Amino acid sequence: MQQHFESAKNLIDQSANILLTMHERMDGDDGGALLALGGHLENEGKHVVYAIKQGVPPALSFLPGAKKIKDDWVEGNYDLLITFGCSELVRVGFPQILNAKCLILNFDHHPDNQNFGHVNIVDSKKSSVAELVYDFFNYCGWQIDKDIATCLLTGIITDTGGFMHANTKASTLEAAAQLMRKGAIPGKIMNHALKRKTPGVLKAWGKAIKNSFYDAKNKIIYSIMTAEDLSEFQSLPLAAFEGFVETLNTVPEAKFAMFLKQDGEIIKGSLRSDIFKNVDVAKIAHIFGGGGHKLAAGFSVAGKLVKDKMGKWRVV
Numbered sequence: 001m002q003q004h005f006e007s008a009k010n011l012i013d014q015s016a017n018i019l020l021t022m023h024e025r026m027d028g029d030d031g032g033a034l035l036a037l038g039g040h041l042e043n044e045g046k047h048v049v050y051a052i053k054q055g056v057p058p059a060l061s062f063l064p065g066a067k068k069i070k071d072d073w074v075e076g077n078y079d080l081l082i083t084f085g086c087s088e089l090v091r092v093g094f095p096q097i098l099n100a101k102c103l104i105l106n107f108d109h110h111p112d113n114q115n116f117g118h119v120n121i122v123d124s125k126k127s128s129v130a131e132l133v134y135d136f137f138n139y140c141g142w143q144i145d146k147d148i149a150t151c152l153l154t155g156i157i158t159d160t161g162g163f164m165h166a167n168t169k170a171s172t173l174e175a176a177a178q179l180m181r182k183g184a185i186p187g188k189i190m191n192h193a194l195k196r197k198t199p200g201v202l203k204a205w206g207k208a209i210k211n212s213f214y215d216a217k218n219k220i221i222y223s224i225m226t227a228e229d230l231s232e233f234q235s236l237p238l239a240a241f242e243g244f245v246e247t248l249n250t251v252p253e254a255k256f257a258m259f260l261k262q263d264g265e266i267i268k269g270s271l272r273s274d275i276f277k278n279v280d281v282a283k284i285a286h287i288f289g290g291g292g293h294k295l296a297a298g299f300s301v302a303g304k305l306v307k308d309k310m311g312k313w314r315v316v
Contacts (some may be wrong), residue, residue, distance in 0.1 A: 005139040007119045015080035019102075022084040024053040024093040025239070026069070028060055028158030028193050030085030033107060033133040035065040036151035037082065040142055049074050053093035057239040063154060064147035078102040084216050085129050087113045087291055107132060112282070112291040124293070127165075127172040130139035130155020134175045144236045146183030153184035158193050161246055166275040166295055194243065201240045204218045204233045206246055212255065224313055226305045227262040245270040255279045262305050267315065271297045 014017075020038050022030040034050065038164050041048045048068075055071030056063075068275070073094045082105045086092055089104075106117030109132055111124040126132045128151045137144055137152075144152070156176055160168045167274035180186065197205070197268035204225075212223040223244070230236070241261060249272040269288065271281035282297040290299025303315040 001121070001123060001135075002139065004119060004121050005136055008105055008121055008136065009140050011080055011103055011119055012041070012046075015046070015077060017049075017078050018082060019049045019051065019074070019076065019078045019258045020082050020084070021051050021092050021094070021097070023086050023091040026056055026060060026084075027054045027239075027242075028052070029128045030131050030154040031056070031060055031066075031071045032063060032151040032153075032155030032158070033129040034082075035063055035069075036130070036137075036148045036155075037133055038068075039065055039145075039148050039151065040137070043143075049076055049078075051094065054193050057242075058237050059193050059239055059242070060154070062188075063151055065151070073097075080105060083107065083117070084133075085110070089114075089116045107136075108257060110287075110292060111294075120250055127167040127169060128155050128159035130159065131172055134179070144179070144182050149179040149182035149184035150189065152308070153179040153186060154189045154193055157186060157189050161243075162190055162194060167293070181273070198237075200233055200236060204230075204240055205244060207232065208241065212248060214251065216253075219253060219255040220258060221251045221256075222258040222260065223246050223248060224305055225259075225261045226307070230262060245272045247272065256281050256284075260305060263300075265302060265304070266300050267303050267305055269299045269301070271299075 018041055020034050022034055038048050038050055050069040051074050052069050056066045056069050060066060073096045080103050081100055084107050087110045104117040106120045107129050108122045109124055109126045109129050113122045121132060123132055125315040134152050153176060156172060208223045208225055211225060214221050218265055245257050245259040255277045256271060256279045259270045261268050271285055273281050280294045282292050282294050285292055285297035285299045288299035288301050290297060292298055306314055306316055308314055
């Protein structure tokens with residue numbers, strides 16, 4: 001990885017006008033990594049543009065620099081495009097990016113990354129993109145101030161489920177300890193990013209729990225939220241169900257958990273398992289054109305979820 005780090009540093013050093021982006025719907029990991037690196041680049045006098053389709057969810061608005069993020073494509077003569085957490089460039093969601101003429105630096109920890117960058121910093125052994133970017137900071141000898149530390153620790157905490165997921169390793173905890181020494185406060189991060197639920201979100205979770213079913217034969221716990229179900233709840237934030245599939249996955253009898261949610265004309269699926277359950281949910285996600293990690297994956301398919309007169313779920 002050191003050779004890749006050196007190549008990435010050279011790309012950044014020779015670039016003055018830089019665009020930072022990630023997949024649609026900002027999450028704590030890739031968003032935290034993006035803001036951390038952006039903060040350093042600005043400190044170095046670079047011109048930095050932040051663009052994430054659908055913007056910043058309320059739970060992450062506390063992050064230093066979050067107000068700088070635009071939710072639409074920003075035209076510019078960029079020297080360098082840096083992506084975070086995108087297995088493919090198309091996942092950014094801005095069609096204009098496919099015609100970008102600039103160099104591309106790709107940070108990711110998903111095993112199905114397509115290595116589309118001119119330089120690819122991809123390591124599936126890392127807990128998060130934020131931990132990978134933390135390693136990059138250390139390689140470069142860059143200073144980590146309180147704001148950068150907060151962004152990076154947010155990424156690590158959210159992608160490890162507060163250090164409870166199987167992707168938490170000794171190196172992850174060591175990185176977190178160093179970021180705490182730099183001023184990041186894990187309790188504050190967890191309160192904002194993982195714990196806060198409005199009454200509307202709690203009611204929506206209640207509906208999703210009511211719509212949960214356990215398939216004893218196949219040992220699957222799943223929940224389904226149709227467009228009709230979601231219509232009961234007004235103005236739900238995009239990240240309203242963040243963490244719900246992890247809650248389903250706590251059922252001890254289940255081999256894995258699945259959460260299906262209608263999103264316009266698309267059905268979005270999230271899959272979770274645990275290391276001791278011996279199920280690779282990424283393989284399941286791949287069947288539907290998705291991807292992810294062995295224990296955490298997702299997919300999107302066109303269609304609508306409906307319940308027939310017999311009470312059975314169908315996709316139409």
